[in-house]
Amino acid sequence: MVAQRGRRNGAAAHKRTRGGATPDADNAPTAEIPAVAENGADPEVRAKSIPEAAVARLAVYLRILSAMAEQGATTVSSEELSTAAGVNSAKLRKDLSYLGSYGTRGVGYEVAVLVGQIERVLGLTRQHKVAVVGIGNLGHALANYGGFPGRGFPVEALFDIDPDLIGVPVGGIPVTHLDDIPQVCADRQISIGVIATPPAAAQTVCDRLVEGGVQCILNFAPVVLQVPEHVEVRKVDLAVELQILSFHVARRADNEPNGKVAESTVAGNGAVLQS
Amino acid sequence: MVAQRGRRNGAAAHKRTRGGATPDADNAPTAEIPAVAENGADPEVRAKSIPEAAVARLAVYLRILSAMAEQGATTVSSEELSTAAGVNSAKLRKDLSYLGSYGTRGVGYEVAVLVGQIERVLGLTRQHKVAVVGIGNLGHALANYGGFPGRGFPVEALFDIDPDLIGVPVGGIPVTHLDDIPQVCADRQISIGVIATPPAAAQTVCDRLVEGGVQCILNFAPVVLQVPEHVEVRKVDLAVELQILSFHVARRADNEPNGKVAESTVAGNGAVLQS
DNA sequence: CCTTGTGAATTAATTCACAGCT
DNA sequence: AGCTGTGAATTAATTCACAAGG
Missing domain, CATH: 3.40.50.720 (NAD(P)-binding Rossmann-like Domain)
Structure with missing residues (x-):
């Protein structure tokens, strides 16, 4: 499908030189892998092209999983892990799927296996x-x-x-x-x-x-x-982080003209939440 | 099972409560504005719904513009500013367009105007x-x-x-x-x-x-x-930042295999190199 | 000629929803 | 019964490319 040609590796010299990358949304050019990697070294499904956004989250899962392992947990479901990580379970499963298939249907994932696989993919070995x-x-x-x-x-x-x-x-x-x-x-x-x-x-x-x-x-x-x-x-x-927070404060103030609404929140304004 | 048990606030069972947000790609739920905002308040085009990613970049532009202003620059083109910010000019213009139309075709933008507008939108007033x-x-x-x-x-x-x-x-x-x-x-x-x-x-x-x-x-x-x-x-x-960098190192090593496998690189043994 | 501003096209990321396995 | 894994659908972000206007 996409025939992602165009990316010339040779000389190129496009002065791309981007180095910006706000901790936030800027840093995210998607870690496309050239699809090459015939390798043949690994029996496992070698990483094919993990989205950059997923990479960041995998690092977060890794920390949570390590903590769980330390507390003696041996298995975990996508629901548990996603809650702990503050994402929804579909996203979590999709993210984990980039590692390969290491879960057991009907059961969940083995904590130790996930830790190992995430470490492998992130290059932490x-x-x-x-x-x-x-x-x-x-x-x-x-x-x-x-x-x-x-x-x-x-x-x-x-x-x-x-x-x-x-x-x-x-x-x-x-x-x-x-x-x-x-x-x-x-x-x-x-x-x-x-x-x-x-x-x-x-x-x-x-x-x-x-x-x-x-x-x-x-x-x-x-x-x-x-x-x-x-x-x-x-x-x-x-500075950028603080200014982004400032933006959100300002936005709230603009939308909710009156001063306070305190905790009427929960179901109150359906606008902000996702689905 | 770490804690996540007690997090029920109010009813809403799974109402989000996301707090994760990796400095990178995670923090980015898109700053949709609830669309409500009948506005009618401002003569200007009130912020309608600036994408979260753009907000982060606007903060970067602001800093660059402030520096330019300090150096006496009064106008700037999208090309100049985008180069300084490490993004391409189309993206820059799109980002600035969320502020309203403050440029002059054939000429560029007034630095002072942009500074003011970005400050306004980010709530820095x-x-x-x-x-x-x-x-x-x-x-x-x-x-x-x-x-x-x-x-x-x-x-x-x-x-x-x-x-x-x-x-x-x-x-x-x-x-x-x-x-x-x-x-x-x-x-x-x-x-x-x-x-x-x-x-x-x-x-x-x-x-x-x-x-x-x-x-x-x-x-x-x-x-x-x-x-x-x-x-x-x-x-x-x-930690997440470093691990993302690690991922990119690994990725490079996998794709650009100078020698075959070179030194015991890829997985296999945990202890690599000295410490 | 310039360079902006922006619809349209493209590409990435997220979410849905369900088939498939245990 | 339950939970994973993933195509398909959806939504967001980026890039293209050119009309509009100084």
Whole structure:
């Protein structure tokens, strides 16, 4: 059907360079997979083309499932899991179906199996070394996470420009100067760079990370980064988040002219809910 | 079975209460406006139903436009602005069209006009008082932003559970105990609550914020919050962001198999490489 | 000529609804 | 009986492409 031609891989050089990606709705170009992947390596149905939106939710399911496993649960139904994740069960099942068919009809899913499959699809069986750039308030907080979510994302390098910080260990790792980013990232095989610098420094830092071979960037600076197209950027933007909330407040105020309605909510305004 | 049992508010059995929202693609139920709005209030074309995705981008455009204005630019074309924002120009124009028609064909847009219109639509002409809960590393960082993005989001209350912190001013504001959340939020008319607590505390804190009349929550805790449906939740989830990046790394590795399988990459053994 | 603004076309994401298996 | 898995239907978001207007 769609013959999705057009995407030229060769030189292309379309300066796509999109690096924006609001934590919200922007970051979502759909993770199309070129459909190639003949592989033949895996007996399982290799991931074919999981929608980006589903990927984000799978990560959420994974966390919930891990918690359930820790509490001793061995199986879970789509209804339970979807409720815990705040989505509806049809969406959840559709999302899980991208993993393959690991449920048992009439019963549900085995928690351990789902955990394993989600980890596989998200690539969490590999390790992804992280570098944090900008050891201010936020960078400090990030560095102290010490090996981010669970294991799998060890922080292996810290960078800042402040001479007083260079060499000082934060969360066990000594801070290196910004100038050494390319070198150190290349040496330590950093795969994810986290930018927590002031906005003015962000693009330069980004360029150096790319120079050092970093392919993925998580950007906390309120700047739209320009990157070559093989680099993946995700953005966490506080200002944008707050402004989106502001929009919703304003919208509510516009629609519901009078001041309060408090909890008449529930069935009250059918307008806002989905179906 | 973790908790989800008690979440029944009112009748409505499964009435949603979504609070998840991955910073990415999850947070995006499309900001449909109830269509009611007989309006008749504004001479301008009142916001009719801006797509959620567009709202997020408008916030980005706003920042870029503000920077341009500061540099003395007075007009801008869709091409320029879209490049700076990392989107294509058609999308940009479509987004701006939700504001009304403020461009001049053959010329472009007046920067100042766009800034004003975006601020209007995002509700940035109001003030939104913010409370930060959880004054750890992250909360500290947030509190010190002191009046978040530019103006319009003053931090007016800080909360924590640690007795050593109570009363201590952070960024000029004394920390109050978690127990006083409902009271203080109601008194100070807080409209946005930021949750930066450990995951275990997040739901309780959330409940108290809601009790205090807070309608919007920005959640940094890795937990899916359950909230009544009139409350808007946005989530910033570090783990999810990293896992999405991980997914893209894996995807690339699968598609672009330089060597065959190269080094023990794909699944198989959990322990890959050193640590 | 410009560049905007927008219907129409396309593509992605979500939801429905039910067949199929346990 | 019950729950998964998934085509089909629906709804949202993006992109195209060009008429309209300075």
